[in-house]
Amino acid sequence: MKKELKLALMLTTITLTLAGCASNPDSASNLSEDAKQSETISQISEFKASLDQAEQQVSKGVEEELDWFAAKHVEEANKALAEAKEYYAKFEFDPSEANSSTGLFTSTTNIGAAKESLNQFNSRMDKARGLKATSLSTLSEAFDYHAQLKKIDAEKYFPSTVKELNTELKKLVDQIADEKTGDAIAAQPALVANLRALEVKTVSKIYLADAQKELDRLIKSDISQHAPKSLSQVSASLNATIAFIAADPRAIDAIKEKADAVLFSVKRAERISLTVKKLKALSSKDYEDFVTGYEKILFEISYTLGTEDKRDLSFEQQGKALVTFINTEMKNLNESEDIQQQLRKKLSNQVAYSKLLEDKIEKLNKDLAELKQPLVDKETQEKDTVATAAETVESETKMDTSNQ
Numbered sequence: 001m002k003k004e005l006k007l008a009l010m011l012t013t014i015t016l017t018l019a020g021c022a023s024n025p026d027s028a029s030n031l032s033e034d035a036k037q038s039e040t041i042s043q044i045s046e047f048k049a050s051l052d053q054a055e056q057q058v059s060k061g062v063e064e065e066l067d068w069f070a071a072k073h074v075e076e077a078n079k080a081l082a083e084a085k086e087y088y089a090k091f092e093f094d095p096s097e098a099n100s101s102t103g104l105f106t107s108t109t110n111i112g113a114a115k116e117s118l119n120q121f122n123s124r125m126d127k128a129r130g131l132k133a134t135s136l137s138t139l140s141e142a143f144d145y146h147a148q149l150k151k152i153d154a155e156k157y158f159p160s161t162v163k164e165l166n167t168e169l170k171k172l173v174d175q176i177a178d179e180k181t182g183d184a185i186a187a188q189p190a191l192v193a194n195l196r197a198l199e200v201k202t203v204s205k206i207y208l209a210d211a212q213k214e215l216d217r218l219i220k221s222d223i224s225q226h227a228p229k230s231l232s233q234v235s236a237s238l239n240a241t242i243a244f245i246a247a248d249p250r251a252i253d254a255i256k257e258k259a260d261a262v263l264f265s266v267k268r269a270e271r272i273s274l275t276v277k278k279l280k281a282l283s284s285k286d287y288e289d290f291v292t293g294y295e296k297i298l299f300e301i302s303y304t305l306g307t308e309d310k311r312d313l314s315f316e317q318q319g320k321a322l323v324t325f326i327n328t329e330m331k332n333l334n335e336s337e338d339i340q341q342q343l344r345k346k347l348s349n350q351v352a353y354s355k356l357l358e359d360k361i362e363k364l365n366k367d368l369a370e371l372k373q374p375l376v377d378k379e380t381q382e383k384d385t386v387a388t389a390a391e392t393v394e395s396e397t398k399m400d401t402s403n404q
Helices: 002-023 028-063 069-089 111-136 142-151 161-175 181-220 228-247 250-281 284-305 315-403
Strands: none
Touching: 002 142, 028 069, 028 111, 111 142, 111 161, 111 181, 142 161, 142 315, 161 181, 181 228, 181 250, 228 250, 284 315
16 A cells, blocks of 8 residues: 555656646746645655554554453444545545545545544544553452463363353443443452452362372272371361462462472372281281381381491381481581581682782782893993993004004
């Protein structure tokens, strides 16, 4: 379209130029008409630029979802833009039609009507943006939860509920558009409560679904017969995490940590259940082998760490001895690391001090050299003087000898 406009403008200019040449190119009577034509062409060019900007506004409005916030204003804006394009089409390729009347009984020109329609478009779009800003401000809490639900993709897990809540939010936005802001404000708390409840439900679904599934599986098994206390601990951990999510559903890092802990406790409870079940299935003659199996595990740990053989103690005492040994070694290790850090610091200071001494020695040597230089120059000068005098005496002696 831009190329077509440029072509039309070029043809018009050529026509004006030829017309001027045909009559009298030097005639002052043509200057006024030429000026009017130039002004019209300039107005058309400016209007086309404004029309292009309007098209950009339409695309941006779609991205900003202005139609969702202010459907009526956007609809009227689109109608006005369509009218502006219709008027523009009348003089797009014939600039002389720009100032033609739009009808028999009106003085409004095509370009004037086009500008008026474009002004209506801009006005409607401004009102739509203003209405959106008012809605976001008035219903800020509801839109905060709405954005959060999008962020965690609640629609993926509960599509019907999300659709219902979006419909409720749209009703409040429409109330603001209909100048019933008070009703929208009054209805917001109930909507916010539902939005928050869905956020909690979604976060629980995302991070606790696996743990809940595993717990349900354990409950259906016979774990309650073999490890009821461990199963109770899993249930308590899960309920505590659910309560934490309900209190702060956006503390994602903490929620992940707690969810992982629940899964850990599920696996632990299952291990304990299997061990107890195995123990119950043992005959009395296998008890000793079962006990020595665990003793072997503790001994291998002690042997690997290099501790004393504590198998003459109870399992509880052996475990405490291992803990004490590990704590002592860790303390010694930390102290050793502290000492190493201190030594590194001292060494670093020594290196820095040595560098400082080297710099000072280098500077002293340089200063000493500068002080010696005048003495060397003087000594050289004196040697040159003596040599010159000796050469003079020798020369005079030779001359005297030759004369004799």
